[in-house]
Amino acid sequence: MYRPETAAPLNALVQTMLHNPHPTLSAGERELIATYVSRLNTCKYCCNIHGAIAQHHLGNNAEIVQQVLADPETAPISDKMKALLKIAAKVQSGGKNVTADDVAFAREEGATDIEIHDAVLIAAAFCMYNRYVDGLATWQPDDENIYDQMGEQRAREGYLTPPQKIIHNNITDKG
Amino acid sequence: MAHIKLTNEELPGIVGLLNYRPETARPLLDLAETLLRGPSSLTSAEREIIAASVSHWNDCHFCHTSHAAAAAAHLKSGVELIDDIKAGLPKTVVSDKLRTLLHIAHHVQRGGKNVTEEDIETARIHGATDSEIHDTVLIAAAFCMYNRYVDGLGTWAPEANEAYTEMGERMAHVGYGKS
Numbered sequence: 141m142y143r144p145e146t147a148a149p150l151n152a153l154v155q156t157m158l159h160n161p162h163p164t165l166s167a168g169e170r171e172l173i174a175t176y177v178s179r180l181n182t183c184k185y186c187c188n189i190h191g192a193i194a195q196h197h198l199g200n201n202a203e204i205v206q207q208v209l210a211d212p213e214t215a216p217i218s219d220k221m222k223a224l225l226k227i228a229a230k231v232q233s234g235g236k237n238v239t240a241d242d243v244a245f246a247r248e249e250g251a252t253d254i255e256i257h258d259a260v261l262i263a264a265a266f267c268m269y270n271r272y273v274d275g276l277a278t279w280q281p282d283d284e285n286i287y288d289q290m291g292e293q294r295a296r297e298g299y300l301t302p303p304q305k306i307i308h309n310n311i312t313d314k315g
Numbered sequence: 316m317a318h319i320k321l322t323n324e325e326l327p328g329i330v331g332l333l334n335y336r337p338e339t340a341r342p343l344l345d346l347a348e349t350l351l352r353g354p355s356s357l358t359s360a361e362r363e364i365i366a367a368s369v370s371h372w373n374d375c376h377f378c379h380t381s382h383a384a385a386a387a388a389h390l391k392s393g394v395e396l397i398d399d400i401k402a403g404l405p406k407t408v409v410s411d412k413l414r415t416l417l418h419i420a421h422h423v424q425r426g427g428k429n430v431t432e433e434d435i436e437t438a439r440i441h442g443a444t445d446s447e448i449h450d451t452v453l454i455a456a457a458f459c460m461y462n463r464y465v466d467g468l469g470t471w472a473p474e475a476n477e478a479y480t481e482m483g484e485r486m487a488h489v490g491y492g493k494s
Contacts, residue, residue, distance in 0.1 A: 143446075145349050146453060153342035160338070183427065227467075235466025236374065243318040243469075253319035257336055260467040268460035274427025275419075275452040 151299045154269075157262050158193075159298040165255055167295070168197035169221055172208050173228050173262045179209050180232045183270035185280040192291025223249040224259040231263035318469040328377035328465050328472050343461075348491040350454050351385075357447050359487065360389035361413050362454055365420050367400045369455045372424045375462035377472035382458075384476070384483025394476045412441040416451040423455035 158170045171194035178186035191205045198204050207215035212225045223246040230237040238260065246256055273280075281287070286306050293304055316324065321331045333340035351362045363386035370378035383397040390396065392407075399407050404414075415438040422429035430452065438448055465472075473479065 143449060143453075145353055146346070146450075149342045149346035149349060153339065153346065156339050156342060181426070231463050231467045234373070235463040235468075238318065238467045238469070240318065240469070254336075256319055257332070257468065261336075261339060261464055264460045264463035264467060267463055268456040271423050271427040271456035271459055272453055275423045275430045275456060276427075276449065277430070 150269075153265060155299040157258065157265060158190075159294075162258070163254070164252065165258065166197065168194050169217075170258070170262060171197055171295075172205070172217070172221070173225065173259055174266050175205060176208055176212065176225055177228050177232050177263045177266040178270055180229060181267065181270040181274075183274055185273050185278065186266065186270050188280075188284075188287045189290055189294070192287040193294045194291075196292050196295035218250075220246070220250040220255070223251055224255060227256065227259050228263035231260050232267060235264070316469070317471070318467075321470075328381065328470050329461060331470055332464060332468060344491045346457060347461075350450065350457060351486075352490050355446070355450055356444060357416075357450060358389070360386050361409070361416075362450070363389060363487070364400060364404075364409070364413065365417060365451060365454045366458050367397075368417055369420055369424050369458040370462050371401050372421060373459065373462040373466075375466055376474075377465050377470065378458065378462050380472075380476060380479045381482050381486065384479035385486035386483075387480075388483045388487035394480065397476045397479075410441075412438070412443050412447075415441045416443055416447065419448065419451050420455035423452050424459060427452075427456070 158174060159167055162170065171190050175187055175190040175194050178190060187209075191209070195202050195205050204216060208217060208225070212222055215222075217225075227238055227242050227246055230239075230242055243256060246259075251259075289306055290303070293301075317331065319335075321335045323331060323334050325331075326334055329343075333343065351366065352359050355362065363382050367379050367383035367386055370382060379401070380397055383400045384394070386400070387394060387396040396407060399405065404417075415434075419430055419434050419438060422431075422434060435448060438451075443451075
């Protein structure tokens with residue numbers, strides 16, 4: 141790790157937001173918000189890894205992730221999740237773009253204040269992580285299997301354990 | 316009024332949100348403390364100027380004014396610094412190195428991929444180390460989070476620069492409460 145001092149709070153934040161037990165939003169649902177925002181920010185690494193983690197939380201169902209990324213409105217997710225993803229998209233474009241109407245609509249679809257808070261914070265945080273990763277032009281693998289292995293580990297263990305050895309057959313080019 | 320019912324509605328900006336959701340408050344505060352007051356070859360004043368500048372570009376009044384006030388507290392300068400940061404520091408004496416780092420921060424604010432090799436090279440020519448470049452990118456990225464958090468939930472913020480003086484002193488000299 142290049143900067144362990146900043147790694148600790150960055151990992152603690154994502155662990156709390158996405159992995160720790162939540163009263164009403166599953167880890168899979170929270171990872172979908174992170175994945176979706178990362179796609180909007182066109183951050184390949186974050187979108188791929190969180191998509192893989194979401195998939196493993198959701199019974200290894202890659203379809204749901206692909207459908208959410210293609211069009212949340214027609215994806216097989218709850219109406220509440222669709223409303224929270226709309227709020228997340230607004231946050232991604234700018235905090236002030238979230239309107240009272242967006243929030244009222246989310247409430248009509250069953251979202252609680254805690255869920256609205258968490259959707260906003262997850263979206264905001266991924267606007268940080270995506271910029272961090274892309275701003276320093278970090279190496280981003282292309283091999284799907286790498287993301288799948290990392291995704292399975294993170295879905296199971298969370299974000300506080302060290303990276304495990306990745307098994308891959310070819311050296312991928314720097315992204 | 317914020318978009319959600321906060322526990323204490325008198326607390327402004329991020330303060331009310333940290334109070335509402337203590338589980339995420341801890342890592343958010345630890346990150347700010349490490350980034351802005353932890354060991355670094357960039358001074359805390361320089362780092363608060365980066366944070367305040369990014370917040371201004373994101374149009375977040377609470378974050379911009381409070382972190383500009385913190386920079387003023389570090390520099391023992393007056394509230395005029397707040398408006399000078401908004402204007403791009405025409406009157407404040409800062410190093411060319413900081414100006415190149417602010418240029419990188421501005422690119423990060425628009426999107427990570429906007430940072431070019433040329434930007435990095437220019438910063439290095441003016442004396443920026445890899446660690447300083449790393450910290451600049453992470454501070455800029457982090458404030459793209461904090462600004463969206465504070466405005467995305469519609470929190471209230473005092474208007475006048477003078478309302479932030481005491482907050483700025485606390486942020487500079489007491490810090491963000493690292494556990």
